[in-house]
Amino acid sequence: MLKPLQQRAWVRPVCAGVLALLILSVIFIATGITPFGQRNLLISDMGGQYLSFFTAYRHAILEHNFQLYSFSQSLGGSAVPTIAYYLMSPFNLLILLFPAANLPTGLSLIIMVKIAAIAVTTTLFLQTHYRTPRWATVLFGVAFSLSGFVALNYFTIMWLDALIWLPLVIMGLEHLITTGRPAMFFWWLWVSIVTNYYLGYMTCLFVICYFVYLLFEMKAPGSSIWQAVKMQARLIGKVCLTALLSGLSTLFLLIPTALGMLKTAKSAVKTTSYLPVPQFGFSALSQLGLGANNYATRLEHTPTIFSTTLVVLLVMVFFVHPNVRRAHKWHVFGLLLTLFLSMEIRTLDTAWHMFQRPAGFPYREAFFFSFVLVMVAFEAWQANAKAIANKWQWLLPSGLALALIVGWQRQRHAAAPLASHILLLSLAFVVITALILFATRKFLRAGLLTGVVAAELVSNGVLTMQKSPFGNQTAFNKAYQTEYRQMQAVNDPDGQLYRVENQNTLINKAYNYDSKYRNYNDPMLFNFHDITYYSSTFDNQTRLMLKSLGLFSKNARRVSSEGLNPVSAMLLGVKYSVNLNATGRATTTALASHAGMGFAVPDAVTRVALRPNSAIVNQERILQSLRPRKTPYFAAATVLKHQVKRDPAAKQYRYRHTLRLRVNHTGDLYYDDTAATSKYTTMRVNGRLLATKFNPNGGIVLRDLGHFKKGTVVTLTVTTTRAQFDGHMHIASLDQAAFQNVYHVLQRSAFVPEYHASGFRTVVSGNVDNVNDRHWLYVAIPADSGWHVSVNGRPVTSKTVVGGMQALPIQAGRNTVKLVYHVPGGTSGLLVSIISLLGFTALAWYGRRRR
Known part of the structure; x- marks a missing residue:
């Protein structure tokens, strides 16, 4: 016969998911967000990056044209870092249910499903960890799913997966400790890393902190932690080995991603990021209540640890509860203090963020603190909060109210005009929650607290969305379909390779002006090849080269086509320019400077060195190397x-x-x-x-x-x-005439290739007639170790020229050129992953035999 906990164990998690969906639906209805209104979430990076990446991802799957090298990422680059960071979540497959024009609605629904999933897994963890079938697990699971971190960062859609898997990873760790079976821990940790390696890395750090906490919990009374380590040496070894093998088995993805990320500007670490200085003060106390952040403060704020007033009060109850062991209180306090200091001290906070200072959205590890708060709060709930002394039933709510007042007085951000109203609302929830928690009977208490918690989560969600410049879904749907049809003239997903300068801004009408959409990722949104790009995975060598040719790069993550001229257009293989005319219709113009994706060049081109940020100087040097003359161009x-x-x-x-x-x-x-x-x-x-x-x-x-x-x-x-x-x-x-002379000479040896995806390879091939008997073929594709090049069937070694492009050795007459892209590190990463999986299989088999 099944134990009570095992009977319909899925019911409470499912109810938690449904309740989270209902609360989020109320928030979306109140703010008019699709599918409940005409507003959509085309704000911040959701509008500037994620929507475009998801649209390209959807197109690649539906058209069976999935490539690991993308020519829609500026001049081209490995797509693996972008895929690994943004697109590995299994929930993303839901976008296939929506037309591209309705994808913002699809993204809203994915967010809703992910938040519901957080509630499901947290509830499942609580009832498993505490071995209880109590319905209260639902309330605390929902509290974590809509905590402050989620409320502020919900539109950073790929981060939500880490919160879904976190309870399952900890469940797996505890399952390994209690049963000796490592499979659950291995696979959930694997999923956490693969679906988002960035927050997966943070999860690994939290697992270390949590496992140390468990070691303190397992040690015998009166013994030292070192004695406990000796006693648990076999267990520690098994946990470490399982975690190591799980991490190594993800290297099929992480090695190519790491090699790609090393090419970005993120690889340059500032030593000032490591200084052990405090990062925030008493203003962080405002985060204990609702509404402490909104869209305007998303880039700079104190840690988002809000988890409802009920959770905070119960955590306070935990530390004064007479029925909780003193040693247990100290262990929990140590875990919370460790997590708090890791946010407060810059050195430790930087370590959480892969030793990089985040460019906005700070304290991305704050949800671990909220997770522990929810755990501790539920334990206090089980112990019966009313069992604490009467004085504490007054002092604890008073202390929380005082902390909120101090925090809001110290708060200095864009929400200041609303601070008094939000503070009063937070204080009201403190009073109401405390009265219900300490002054009502058991059966009435649970129902009332459910209503109060739901109301608080709705209020916090609506307040956090304040000042968000939402887009218009009706306008997006219409503009997307129109512009997609307009761009089909230059939409070339698999065929002749060329680039486009896109000045079509019709889609901008769907965005709120404050969101300042700049069309950086239109190539992914409409499936064509441009120069513009905006991503944290941008190859910095390509960006700096474009900047040195005169194109505008606002920061290390983006580049635009502004600054393009006939010389740089010729060097970059730009064939068409698309513009909106006075009537709002798109016109496509073929550029007179197009000479294919490359051309035969003399030896002098391979010796040109670009001066940083000096476009006219650099273009003069390049033109002189192509055709020297005494008079400057x-x-x-x-x-x-x-x-x-x-x-x-x-x-x-x-x-x-x-x-x-x-x-x-x-x-x-x-x-x-x-x-x-x-x-x-x-x-x-x-x-x-x-x-x-x-x-x-x-x-x-x-x-x-x-x-x-x-x-x-x-x-x-x-x-x-x-x-x-x-x-x-x-x-x-x-000199227009002089430049045309250069162009006409180069056009005779134009390299006009085609490209296509072949499995996980990208192949670029074509012929070039070397009529002037020059030694090199300049190719307007960024130099990358992943390219394997052959000329006339023989492998050749390319040379990096003009600050980042390729030059291939060619012979006189006709040359057949083929470039095949293999993702750097892909084979070695896959090999290590396979070996690690085999190693884990052997470990699990050995463990079963011992048992």
């Missing part, structure tokens, strides 16, 4: 007159420069501020304001001032941070 404009006016009221750009310039070549005139001192949104040419797409103020970008004939006098005005126009300012015009 870029002729500096002659400054006829220069006036400077200082604006004392301006905070940064105080100097307004007015220059009269004489153009010395017929062609486009360019402005290149290599010191990033200019405010481009103030730039006027002959009184006409120049439009910018990305507003690159204080950045480095090659600005086209317009097409002028030789001898034309131009008036330029711009504000800068400096009073002088010194050597960092380059204003020059490109």
